[in-house]
Structures are given as structure tokens and as C-alpha cells.
Amino acid sequence: MASAEEVAKAAERRDIRDRWLLSAPALLIIFLAATGPLLIVLVYSLLTPGPYGDVKWQFSPEAWISVFMERDIFDDTLSVAAAHVTIFWRSIKLAIVTTLATLALGFPTAYFMATRSEKTRDLWLFLITIPFWTNLLIRTFAVLQIIRNEGLINTVLLKLGIISAPIQILFTDTAILIGMAYVYLPLMVLPIYASMEKLDFRLVEAGYDLYATRFQVLRRIIFPLVKPGVIAGSILVFIPALGAYVTPILLGGGKTMMLSNLIEMQFGQGRNWPLGSALSIAVMIIVMVALLAYVRNAGRSEMRHG
């Protein structure tokens, strides 16, 4: 009996060792390519900026102070860095609105796809992934072509006589939102579709059978069951949207500064690598805190409903 137990234990040990060995390459890459650079950024954020960029290897908390504080040039007193707060808030707002817009567009799209026949579903899935084949910059320029004053929308509206002068869409917040929603839509559709495809549509029929209207079925049955997909999609859209760089610059005309521009500036003209590093880490912390709160809250409400 004891030997059988030992054999089982040895097998289990072997099993665990094999698992570590198999995941070692992935773990190594994650460490070298993600954690390593992050540590460098963290270290840089605690150093003194060099006069021509780069850093001086001398500890300084100044970068972290300047993330949200401003030092008066004359008397060295600290005040809230209104500009930074505005930029943070603007980026967060844009990410939230983008997430909501892609959710509003992506949820019905995913539902539509999941309710097609098996063969057509694959076709739709294929169509959704087509934008990924093209470079982001080119896709953004394509949007620009459509919404500019001489672009598709304005030309058609003018020809139809609906408007007498072109509508200024390009270089407005609307333009940024259109571009962002377009770019990030697939990231919302795919996870929701993945959940929706697994949804047992007999549950939907059962809902109708039990006197639930279409809206009630959506709210009480479909939505709770595809919520994991909605959460995944929201995270996938929110995070890159927060750091979006190309789209706001091109479609917003660079008039309004976003987080990404602010950070980029510190490594460019600003020549303040520690501040750029500190800003990057600050954004990461904000995202992580927001995500943890979101996921915990979602989990709780799940249990309440459960």
C-alpha cells in the first residue's frame, strides 16, 4: 500500500516538474521582455534627468513629485499640476467613452454573429479580423479620408443637398472617438462573441416561454451569461485606449494632448526621462487599481445574482 502511495507521489512530483519545464520558455520571455524593461523604467523614474536626455545615476524623487505636483520656479512651493491632471482625466475619459462606444456597437454585432448558421459565423469572424491585417497608421489615415471636409461623408451629404457647407468632423473630439471606436471595435467583439457562441440559446427560448420580453431576456438571461466576455472585451479596449497615441494625434490634429503624447514628450523635447518613466508607471498603477476594483465588483454582483 505504502509503495503505491509513493509511486503516486512520485508521479505527481514528475507531473509538477514537467509542467514547470513546459512553461519555462514562456515564463522566461515574460520575465525578460516584460518584467525586465518595467524594472528599468521603475529605476529610471527614481533618477535625475541628464541635460541632453538620458539619466544621471543619482537618486531623486523629483520625477514622482512632478507627476501630479508643480514646483514654483521662484519659491519652490508645490501646487497641484493642473495640466497633468487635465491630461490624465482627458485620456481616462476618452478610454471610458471608447469602451462604452465599442460595447454599444460590439454587443449587437457579437449577438448577430453568434445567431448566424455555423458556416456564416466563420465568415463573419473572418471579416472581423480583416482590419488586423492592415497597419494601424494606414487604418487611421483611411478614417481620416472618410471624415475630412472633402471626404466621403461630406461629399455625399453635399451632393444630396442635405448640408450646404461641409461639417467639420476632422480634428474634433468626435473624430477621435470615431477613430478609436473603429480601431478597438474588434477587440470588444471577439471576446463577447466567444462568450455568446457558448450561450445555450434554449435558455433564451425558456426566457421567452416564461413571459420575459425581448429586453428582459437580454437583461436577465443573455447579459449575465455573456458577462465574462463583456468584462474581457472592456479590459482589452480600455487599456490600449488609455495609451492611444496615433489615433488622437492624427484625427484630433494634435491640438489636445493625451497621456501618450505627454509621456512621449518627456523622452523627446522634454528631455526628462525620469518624469516620462514615472508617468508611465503612474498610468499602470491607475489601470491596475481600476481593473481590480472592476473585477472584484463584477465578481460580487455575480454572487449576489447567483
Place this chain on the structure above:
Amino acid sequence: MPDQPGKSAIEVRGVRKVFGTGDAQVAALDTVSVSIRENEFFTLLGPSGCGKTTLLRLIAGFDFPSEGEILLHGHDIAPLPPFKRPVNTVFQSYALFPHMTVAENIGFGLEMLGKPKTEIKARVAEMLKLVKMEALSARRTSQISGGQQQRVALARALAPQPKVLLLDEPLSALDYKLRKEMQIELKRLQHQTGITFIFVTHDQEEALTMSDRIAVMSAGKILQVGTPWDIYDRPAERFVADFIGETNFLTAAITGIGNGKARATLKSGVTIDATVAEGFQPKANATLVVRPEHAKLTGGKGDLSGTVENIVYFGTDTHIHVQLDSGEAFTVRQQNTRSAGCGFERGDKVGVSIGNDAAQVLRD
């Protein structure tokens, strides 16, 4: 079966359901008419693909008929969406909501009807008691067994007090013993609630034991509607006789018809009396059906003669397969006793005597 308007809970009138378009068109239901009475345990019986589930889905409102009317207590419900029909369904897969507890599942229909919370609570408690699931009301539906899920599905469908309860092969996923238990349970629930049950199954035994009336379906048509006794003893068509129970088919010449009876001359030359199926069109040769337990083997001469081919022991009875001299096959079922064997052996020359009132002339 004469219609009794006003008395029927569900009346299906000339309903056709066509799926697909153009050349790929398939008629899942081909002009079906049937009247289901109030407080009746009515069964739609047939092999898979016969259209029984399609008919149930039309009554539930998940699909809409291509042609025809479906009346519920005299009102046409065919164009109504499912949530506007006072009809509930027990699904084959149960379709319980996995994100809700047992109690929340049962209360869902009442909640959607906008009933007050106190009423819902009381009704859910009542339903839990009815299906003996009080102890598990707070469980998730994934944490209970198949038989328990079945009970919850029943309670959920019964809670809003529907006029008609539709059951789509609800017992097919259960093992044999549990199925037997649930059959009795279903009969009890139907009796207790007084709700009209429309039950879909492909299991002929289930249909015979549970139903007040049965509609036998094949290829999108209802072939016969009647009590289990009607269906078993007076099948109208070959398909019905063959689908339900074991049967012997004999070809006979019809020599006279009158009063629902026919004189049929068998290939052996013997003439017997037989009942005639409804809708029988007079013709020279017809098919007779005789159930194996309604015939007897004799050592000497009978209505038919042949040779014993095979003897199969079943515990309660023995099936004796006889090759008739006319070339037809015939099976006789003989009740077993403890003391004696069946009294015949393979190769024996035997006679088969067909009991009085044992034969029925089919219409096809």
C-alpha cells in the same frame, strides 16, 4: 373523433410548417389538425423527425406556422410571441438558468409577469413542495442531479399556472428507474394541478402508460388519434401498428363489410371476422393486424398453420416465432407458468388460432 368546440384547450387547424426555401423546402408539418381537450394528458408520439417537436414549438410560439390556426380556448394564438401565450414548456434539456438558484428559476416566470414579491415567494414555496425540492431551493442548478433538474424544470413551468403545459421529451435524459419514477410523478402532477399536458415522446411504452389520448405522427402527419387502447388494439395504419408494440401482419381478401366489421379470408383459406380501421376504403385485398398475445398456438389445426422457427424466453412470457405455410412470419406471445415449459419445440408443426375479435383490417 368529433370536435367539441369550447371544450378543447388547444385546437390545431390545418397547420403547415415549411422550413427552407425553393428546392430545399421541407414540410415539417403537413396540414395537421388535432383537438386537445381540457385537463387531458395528450401525447404526441412518433419517431425523430416526424414533426412532433415542431408542432410543440408552434404551440409554444418559438416558431410560427406557415399556414393554419392554433386556437387556445377558442382564440387564435398562432401570431402571438411566446411571452404572450399562457403556455409553458418543459424543455428536453431542461434549459434551467445556470446563473440563478433553484428558487430563482422557479420564480422567474412569475417575476416576469410582474407578480408581487410576497406572492412569488409563496408560490415558489408551494412549487418546491409540489416537486419535493424544498431542501435544495438555494442551490445553483449546476449543483443538483439530473432528476432534480427535471423537477425544477417542471416546477418552473408550472409556477405561472399555465393553461397548457408542453413537455418536450422531458424524461429522455433520465436513466430507466428514474424515468419510471418521473412517469408516475408526472401523472400525479397533472392530476393534482388539473392543467392540460401535451407530452412529446418517441417512447411508445411511455406514451401508452401515461396518456389519456395519443396522436401518432409520421413524416409531418398525424396518422391516428385515440386512447392508448384504441392505438394499440385498433391501429388505423401499418405504421401505427408497427410503431407501437409487436405486431403480425397478414394479407387477406376482404369478402364482406358491414357494421364496422369485415369478413377476411386468410391465405390459409380460413375466413375470420375482423374490425375495420376508420377511413378504410373497400378493396379486394387488405392487411390484417393481429397482436402476438391475441393468438394461440395449437398442436393440431388452427386458422393458420406453420412450423416453429424460434422460441425466445422473456421471463413473464415466451415469444414463439412461426413460419407460416403461406410464407408469412407470425409471432405468438404466450404467458409463462412456473411449472411447465412453453410446450413447443423448434421444428414442430403447429396451428395458429386467432382469437375472436383479435384481428383489425388496416386502411393502408
